[in-house]
Each structure stands twice: as structure tokens, then as C-alpha cells.
Amino acid sequence: ASRPAAARTRTTCGYCGVGCSLEVATHDGEVTAVLPARDGPVNRGHACVKGRFAHGYLTSPERLTRPLLRRDGSLVTVGWDEALDHVARGLRAAMEAGGPDAVAAISSARATNEENYLVQKFMRVAIGTNSVDNCSRLCHSPSAAGLAASFGLPGGTDTFDDVERADCLLVVGANPVEAHPVIGARLLQRVLHGARLVVADPRSVGLAVHADVHLRPRPGTNVALFHGLAHIMLTEGMADEEFLRARATGLKELTDLLADYPPDRVAGITGVPAADLVAAARLYGRAEHPAIIYGLGVTEHLHGTDGVRSLANLAILRGAVGTDRGFGVSPLRGQNNVQGASDMGALPDVLPGYGKVTDPAVRARAEEVWGAPVPERPGLRIPQMFAAARAGALRALWVIGEDVCATDPDTNRVARALDACPLVVCNELFLSETARHADVVLPVASWLEKDGTFVNFDRRFQRVRPAVAPPGEARTDFDTVRSLATVMGVDLGCPTPADALAECGRLAPVFAGLSHDRLDREGAVPWPCPDPDRPGEAKLYTERFATPDGRAHLAAAPYLPPGEQPDDDYPLVLVTGRRWAHYNSGSMTRRGGNLALDPVDFLDLHPDDATRYGVRDGAQVTVESRYGRASLTARTSEQTVPGQVFCSFHFPASGVNRLTSDQADTVTSCPEYKVTAVRVAAL
Ligand code: SF4
Secondary structure, X not given: OOOOOOEEEEEEOOOOOOOOEEEEEEEOOEEEEEEEOOOOOOOOOOOOHHHHHOOHHHHOOOOOOOOEEEEOOEEEEOOHHHHHHHHHHHHHHHHHHHOHHHEEEEEOOOOOHHHHHHHHHHHHHHHOOOOEEEHHHHOOHHHHHHHHHHHOOOOOOOOHHHHOOOOEEEEEOOOHHHHOHHHHHHHHHHHHOOOEEEEEOOOOOHHHHHOOEEEOOOOOOHHHHHHHHHHHHHHOOOOOHHHHHHHEEOHHHHHHHHOOOOHHHHHHHXXXXXXXXXXXXXXXXXXXXXXXXXXXXXXXXXXXXXXXXXXXXXXXXXXXXXXXXXXXXXXXXXXXXXXXXXHOOOOOOEOOOOOEOOOHHHHHHHHHHHOOOOOOOOOOOHHHHHHHHHOOOOOEEEEEOOOHHHHOOOHHHHHHHHHHOOEEEEEEOOOOOOHHHOOEEEEEOOHHHOOEEEEOOOOEEEEEOOOOOOOOOOEOHHHHHHHHHHHOOOOOOOOOHHHHHHHHHHHOHHHOOOOHHHHHHHOEEEOOOOOOOOOOOXXXXXXXXXXXXXXXXXXOOOOOOOOOOOOOOOOEEEEEEOOOOOOOOOOOOOXXXXXXXXXXXXXXXXXXXXXXXXXXXXXXXXXXXXXXXXEEEEEEOOOOOOOEEEEEOOOHHHOHHHOOOOOEOOOOOOEOOOOEXXXXXXX
């Protein structure tokens, strides 16, 4: 008998936002190994335990292989035709009862660019609403808003390849050693080759032991911290006055504000010693080529957008953005395609390429390409969708690749919203926490089973290619959207993912130079990329900023306290984050070998707090907040400081997001995951 041929497929990792290029070896239709591509443009032959080993979920017996429909309270297996007919009828009923805005969709980074493009087109063209959002609402929406306000575009300012040449790294609110290990290793290598390192993070994260200065601000005090650094830079003459005169605006207002942020006052707000503030400001402010890299510790706050803008102030003051001087401001995106999901217009206020839906010229261009009217009124953000469902105004919700009942804050309220919504449709790999509340569950392909592109954290488009076929009757999200549109009598066009990206380029000039063929030839291409014959822009703003006046905008936002404060009833502050072997809700990484690497969720607390609250290392504890209760295993750790506890969100069974606060960024509605007041008690 002839042996089936082994195959290798080049694709892009579907976990974190680094975007490692991977070679997937298959035999007889199954993945046998995943190896880092030696010529990967970002990873250069490296990968982490997630990309390399977390593929066992593909053949998990728990994979969904046929659609499920709720009948008499239970989810039962049905065929695709019946499932899609039910969804189509439910969407029509919702629209008859409440108009197009009674329907909403939540897309995600698990979907490719082409899938996100098609989802938002479906909502706008087939339904007639702008109520489509994606998971960036919960993580980096303040980056998009803040970076766009400061510089003009809602993405990082520089390519990571340039960051790697920096002589001073300011790493803020990020734990790349665990959350983005390939980048964490490259940063560490840079430090070992002489770059100075300032880490700002309440926890003693992996890079902190190598830092020249480790700033440990109280959670929720970032804006004061950044203003303190800016104050020192200005008063000690580290600002680039020529750059500020020629290319920035807002210096007078910021200077006036910073008078209130001398080191001693900032030390009182943040808990960071004034001497450390001065040392950090001098390292960043006197470096020849400084770079800022930041994560969710900056964005997931009540004033997350102010945090991003106040951090961006440092780069502007130093003239370290859009110049040879430095390497700007780079957000570390937690998820593979969270940048792309937003780029493709899966947002309630913008179309693909970030043109505002309220702008008649933007709508006119889309209407010409789509041949259909585009609704003008901005749609609902994710938290508003849940509120509308609880109020009875939202009557149908389609959730695509996002386990909102595990990863959104205050999940008890999210579950009540889903239960109140007459039709909840869920595209999923597994019977997730969200799928358990759905009326229809559509089985879909994972990133190793589909065709398209992702955009990584430094705006690079890369190809995603199917290494294996999806199991059973599972379909790609792309096929799901097209099939549903067909059942509803709507022709969405875009028969293939390549066609969808091409159409997106006709609608959004910043993507006009991109195509699957080009990416197949060149590997990775950053946007903006308006011309198929010219390279994309890796480093932004070298001639002018993309703001209306062409200048960088300094922000003068005062420090305001976080939404939650510890008190006698809830004396500890819970911070949530990521761990090295798992990804998001863990639905993929917990089904396979990575569970053995990191099998249990822990509540990390300082030994002093363990003593104070009578908690033994390894004991089960209950954790309570004003929102809910969770049960976890305690682990004493000096990574956290007294008064703070830390937990991941990779294990939905422990219910950590039942605890998290419903406070949200005042600009973007990004939840304040990083500050929840809790109490801990031994069981
Ligand atoms: Fe690379 Fe991130 Fe995937 Fe790890 S999870 S292999 S760092 S893209």
C-alpha cells in the first residue's frame, strides 16, 4: 500500500500578536509537528510553547463537528441547512421587531482579516446596522484611540525590527517573556547587548530582573507616573525643542499641567520612589535611540486612553517618533489578529481602513464598492450590546470566536444578557462558556484549518494557510458568513478570501497595495500600503504625522483615580494577566500538551498577605469582589507586592472574570481588568 505523502505548510501563528511564521508538518491529514520558520520575518527561527506545541486541540474529541440547535432547552445536533434557516428566521424576526439595530455581531482575532471584512460587510449590507465590534474593545481599543489622537493612525509607530536597535527600552505594563515570548527573548537579547532597560509594572515580571530601573506603580496610577517622567524630562532639559517647535502641538498646555506633577507628588500617588522616577526619566530622556513598548497594563484602565496618550507624550517630548532619534511607541497586541480585526472595520464607528461611518465621503466610497447603502449611525460597542440585550432592545447577537462568558468582565452580567437575548448564535471550536448560552452553535475551523491573512502587532500582513482540513462538517467563519447571506437572499460577493482582501483594498486606500499573491511572494508587508509596486510603511510619520494638521499632539490629561479602590471590605487589588503556556480562555492551549506544562490556575499573593489572611501556600481560597466570587488555589509569590493579588484568565472554571470590575475606559469602553478590589479567605 502506498503511504500518504507528508506535507509542510507555511502559515502564521494564531496565538499572540507577534505573528511568528511557522512550518506545519502533516502526515495523513494530521499535524505531526509545528516548527518555527527559519526565515520568518518576525520570529527568525524561533517560536514559543504555544505556537509550537499547542495543536492537540485540533483532534480533541470535544471539537464541535456539526451545528447545534437549542430545542426544549437542550442543544441538539442538526444539519447546516436547518441551523442556517433557523438563524435567518431569527434575524428577520429581530429586525421586524426592533429594526436593524436590534441585531449585533461580535467578531474577533480568531477570524482572519478576510473573515472580519466579510462579517462587518454582512452586518452593514445584509442587516443594515453598524453594530459590529471585535475583541479589541477589551484590550487595545485605547491604543487605537490614543495613538490615532496623538499621531494620526491607530497602530504602533515603528516596526519591531527597529525597536531592536534601541539603546533604551521602556517596557510598560507588559510581560513579554510570558505573553509574547519570542519578542521577550529579542528584548532580552538587546539588553544583554547593552541597551538600558526601564520596566514599569506593579509585578516583578520576567524582564524586571534585568532592568536598570523597575518602577512598580500602584495599579491605576499610570497617567501620574507618565506625567512624573515627563515633568523630569522637561525640567532637566531632555526635551527636543527643535522637534517640538517643528512637529508637535500642545506643549504649553502640557507644560502647565506638568507643573502639578513634581517627583515627590507623583511618588505619593504612584508609590514609586522619587529617585527611581528621576533615574528612569534620565535613562529614557538621555538615550540616543529610545523605544517604548507597552501592553495591557497601560490600556485596561478607567483612563486607558489617557494612559496611552500620556505615554506617547514621552516619545513626542524626546523627538523619538517619526525621526531617526528613536523608535516610537509600540503596543504589544495580545492576540494574533486583533490589529487586523479592527483594520478590517469590525468596529461600530469605522469602516475598513478607519474611515468614520459618519463621514458621507467614506460611506459613499463603500456604497460604490458594495453597491448597497451603508448605515450612518454608529453602532453598539460590546458592553452596550450586553446592556441592550438585558434591556430587551437587542434581539439577536452573533458571537464569532469570542468566549464572552469567560473573558469579558463581570461574566455573571454577560450571561444574563445572553439569556435575555431571543437569538444568540455562536461560531465556536468547542462548547465554550458562551456556546452553552447560545441558541445556535456553528462548528468552525481553527487557524490551522483556514485560508487568509493576519496582521501582527507591528502592522504586518502575513498569510494564513490551511495545513489540515476542519473536522466533520466544521466550516470556516468565511464560509459561514457567506452561507448565511445566501440563505437570506443577499449576495456578498467575495467568493474567496483573496477576493475579500482585494475588495477591501478598493474600499480602503491604505490596503490597496496588498494581495494574497503579493504576500505569497514577499512574506510580510506592513500597512499603510497604498501601492502594489511600493513597499508598505514600516516606520510611520517620517515626513508628517497623519493628524489633520500633520503634527504630533501632546495630551494634557490630568491624572484621575481608578474606578475601584481597596477598602476595609475589599482590601486587596486583583490584577489579571497572561501566563506562558496558555492563550486567552485556554480553549485551545488547555486541550493538549500545554496543560501538562501549566496545569492549574493560581491566585498569586505576597507571603505577608498570606500570613495576614491566614492562607497557606497551595490552599483553596475564595476570592470575592463587588461583582462575584471565584475559587482558586493560593500561591505565595514575591512577584506581587503586598496589597495586590494576581491571576490569569486562562481557566474559565475558576471564574476569575466573575470578579472583574465593570468599570471601563471613559473613551473606548475598554474594561478596567487591571484594578478590581477583592478580599481573600481560606476555605
Ligand atoms: Fe510566536 Fe506568539 Fe505564536 Fe508564541 S504565541 S509562537 S510568540 S506568535
